[in-house]
Amino acid sequence: MATHPDTLRARLEDRADLLEATRLRYRALRGLLNAFFWRDRLRANLELLREVALAQPEVDATLAAVGRRAAAEGWPRELAPVKLLEEVRHLREEVARAVERRLGPGEPVDSLSAAMLQLEEQVLATGPLLGRRAWGRAVEILPRNLPELRAACAAAEVFERLFKRPTPEGALPFNVAEADELCRALPLADAALRALWERLGRFDEEGRVRVFLQRRVRRAPVRVPRSGPELMLHAAFWHDVSRARLGELLEARLSPVVAREEEVPELLVWLAAGEPSPEARLVARGSMSEGRAGLFELAAELTRLSQARPTGVWNEELAWARLGAAAVRAKDETGPDVDRVREALQLFIRLRGQARTPARLFSPARAALPPSEVAGDMKDLPGLAQAARSVARPGP
CATH class of the missing domain: 1.20.58 (Methane Monooxygenase Hydroxylase; Chain G, domain 1)
Structure with a gap:
């Protein structure tokens, strides 16, 4: 029993649409490649050449699959889907010959798609005959x-x-x-x-x-x-x-810790998670060590405390607990970032964080002298964090 053309098209599913689109592209590309001023024509339509080249592997696979199915099921040659298949095959051979001719003698290419991309590079490398403006x-x-x-x-x-x-x-x-x-x-x-x-x-x-x-x-x-x-x-x-x-x-x-490029993704996700929940921890992974993660937590917590004191006794105690835990986590870290964090903690201590005005508005020259219990050459991060908590306690 003969198969209706619409039934064959339905059995092809979206491959029929691909073949029809390919037929139109092949026709247009064949005309460009066979033109007398083919380089200028092709240069003005490089998007078409690249579109055909990118779709070519899928087109080749479709032609092979549909051809096997048509032969196995004995599709009549006079039906529209079979004619479409044959026309696309014929156009592909013409386009392949035209591309090979325009490429000229040289090293053979692996596929028609690669040959088209090579032709694109060749056309772009030669440049227009009479020059062209920068935008064109x-x-x-x-x-x-x-x-x-x-x-x-x-x-x-x-x-x-x-x-x-x-x-x-x-x-x-x-x-x-x-x-x-x-x-x-x-x-x-x-x-x-x-x-x-x-x-x-x-x-x-x-x-x-x-x-x-x-x-x-x-x-x-x-x-x-x-x-x-x-x-x-x-x-x-x-x-x-x-x-x-x-x-x-x-x-x-x-600030003052400077993030490296490879640390930015983890830091962005952590900062976003800490927006509603300041207790969110920065997980050490990849190139970020445990001490480095603690240093970032310490810098973030110190920045928040320097800008404004937490509202409420409970929130303030939690903030200082987070600062202390981060300092303990980062105590073994070394490097320029650690030195800058120490200087920031020492400045916070000198400014006696209990002032209502945010510490960032003061300068060291205007700061009061440090109390005796935090004076001296203190280098330990947990000790500095504890000293900062001590001087930030409200006075009598």
């Missing part, structure tokens, strides 16, 4: 369907959503879930933007396009980005904004 050249070098550009845009969407919305003064602009999302977006944006700048350097030998775009990176986007360079500038702008905001945030909450 940037559009050619940065097609919108670059995987690196898509990754940068995905990360920029996270940055823009978190840092563009209004945030109460002193509050974090993200919660724990958003901090985790931000930590995944940061390395993704770093790698993607680095790859995009390297691509510009590879195809822009004179460096004019790179300089042209670098001058525009810090300009705030004023319209929805559409072209490849606009998408890159949009992603680079919000990446810079996020890095600047995070630097300010970490400095305001963890």
